[in-house]
Amino acid sequence: MSSPQNPNPRSAEPSGSFSRRAFTTAAGATAATAAVGLSAGPASAAPAAAPQKPEAREKPFRAARGKHSRRPNILFILGDDLGWADLSSYGAPHIETPHLDRLGRQGVRFTDAYSGSATCSPTRFSLYTGRYPGRTKGGLAEPIADRSVGLEPTHPTLASLLRGTGYATALIGKWHCGYLPDYSPTKSGWDEFFGNFGGALEYYSKLGLGGEYDLYEGDAEYKDLRYYTRILTERASEYVQRDHDKPWLLNLNFTTPHWPWIADGDTEESAEVVRKIKSGNVAALFHNDGGSVEKYKEMVEDLDRSVGKVLDALKKSGQEEDTLVFFASDNGGERFSYQWPLSGNKSSLQEGGIRVPALLRWPARIDAGQVSDLPVFSPDWTATLLEIAGARPAPAYPLDGTSLGGYLLRGEQVAERELFWRVRGERAVRRGDWKYYRGKTGGDQLFNLREDQREQANRAAEEPQLLAELRAFWERTNAELLPYPA
Structure with a gap:
C-alpha cells in the first residue's frame, strides 16, 4: 500500500522542465491568439522549482519537432x-x-x-x-x-x-x-x-x-x-x-x-x-x-x-x-x-x-x-x-x-490565478498552493495544499491577509452568478 508521504508510488518520471512542441494552425492562428487572451492578468515569470515529490517530477525539455498545420x-x-x-x-x-x-x-x-x-x-x-x-x-x-x-x-x-x-x-x-x-x-x-x-x-x-x-x-x-x-x-x-x-x-x-x-x-x-x-x-x-x-x-x-x-x-x-x-x-x-x-x-x-x-x-x-x-x-x-x-x-x-x-x-x-467553486452551502478558491474553503458547518479555512493535501492544518489564523484576499475574490465572483432558487 502507498504511504501517506508518497501517494503515487508508481510515478517514475525524470525531473526537469515541462516539454512541448511547436504548434500553429493554418486556419486558426489569429483565433488562437485571441483565445490565449482569456487568461487573467499578464504572463508570469517562470515559477520556482516545485518541491521534489514523485508526482511533480517532470521530463527534461526537448526541442520542438517542427511546425504542424493540421488541426x-x-x-x-x-x-x-x-x-x-x-x-x-x-x-x-x-x-x-x-x-x-x-x-x-x-x-x-x-x-x-x-x-x-x-x-x-x-x-x-x-x-x-x-x-x-x-x-x-x-x-x-x-x-x-x-x-x-x-x-x-x-x-x-x-x-x-x-x-x-x-x-x-x-x-x-x-x-x-x-x-x-x-x-x-x-x-x-x-x-x-x-x-x-x-x-x-x-x-x-x-x-x-x-x-x-x-x-x-x-x-x-x-x-x-x-x-x-x-x-x-x-x-x-x-x-x-x-x-x-x-x-x-x-x-x-x-x-x-x-x-x-x-x-x-x-x-x-x-x-x-x-x-x-x-x-x-x-x-x-x-x-x-x-x-x-x-x-x-x-x-x-x-x-x-x-x-x-x-x-x-x-x-x-x-x-x-x-x-x-x-x-x-x-x-x-x-x-x-x-x-x-x-x-x-x-x-x-x-x-x-x-x-x-x-x-x-x-x-x-x-x-x-x-x-x-x-x-x-x-x-x-x-x-x-x-x-x-x-x-x-x-x-x-x-x-x-x-x-x-x-x-x-x-x-x-x-x-497565477484563482480557481473558483460554489455549491449549495460550500465555497472554495484555489490560488497557487493555497486553498480557501468554507463548508456547510461554516467558518473560513485556509490550507496549503503543497504541504497538506488532506486539508487538516487550517492556516487561517496565520495568514489573515491571504484569507481575506481569497474570500473577497470568492464574494466578487459569486456576485456575478445567478442566485440559487429558494
Missing part, C-alpha cells in the same frame, strides 16, 4: 464518479489500470486537476460552456433531477463552436444536461448523439432514475439490453474508425463506475434492481444495499479495458498521431472510491470531491512521459480546445477558463 481530432473521455486516486498511476494499491496508465505515460499526467463542480451535471455545464455552472439556470441544479431545466440550445458550446470551424461533432454516453423535448446534445452543437439523458441508469435494462427507459440514438429510443459499457465502447470504436473527411470532436461519456454497482455479467443483481424499480422503489437505482470495494475495482478495471479498446481502434484507424485524447472524471469519487490522501468525496468542495485524474496525449505535438502539477479545472479544457482548433469564443458568453495552449505547446507560463 487535431479530439477524443474527450469522461469517467463517472471516478476518484482522484482510483487509477494505479495515481496511487490505488488494489486497482490495476494499465491502459489509462499508459495513456498518461504517452503524454501528460496532471496531479492537480479539478472538475468544474462537485457533481455530474454542473461539471458538464462547465465543460460544455467553458463557464462557471452558476452562469446558467441549468447549472444551478446539483445535479439535474427533473425536466424543468437544461443547457439552453441558444448557449454556445464547445461542440457548436468547433462545428462552426468545420469539425464533425458527436457525443456518445451520458448527457445529463437536460431532457427531451427541450434539451439534447443535437440541439446544442453535436451532430450525433447516442446515449442516456439522465444522471444514472441500470446497466442492462437502461432504466433511469424515474423508472423510464433511457437509451437514445439522436432523439429516438434505441433498444439494446446488453451491458451499457460494452455498447458505448463499440459505438465509440466505430466512430473513430470511420473515414472522416474533416477533423472531429467525440465526447465519450461513460457511466462507469457510477452506481448501481453492476459489473459486466452481473445479470442476477441487475434483475433484482430492476424488480425493485418496477415495484415502485424509486431509490433502488442508488443501490444503497449493494456494491463493495471489490465490485468497484471490477468496474474501474472494466472502464480501463474499455478505454483501451477505443484507443486500439483509434490506432488501427491511422489517426492516433493527430488525435488529442483527454481523459478525466466528472467529479470526485463516491462510496467505494479510493481517495487517499484527500478528504471528502463527491458533492463536497473538499479535495476529494473535486480533484480528479486527468491525462492528455497528442503524439504529434506533446512529448511523452510528463507530469504537471499546474492547478487546472474543467473550463480550462474548453478554452484550450477552442484555441487548438482555431475557434473563437462567443463575445456575449465570455469564458471563465484559461487556455493552456501556450503552456502545453509553446512553452509559456500560466499567470
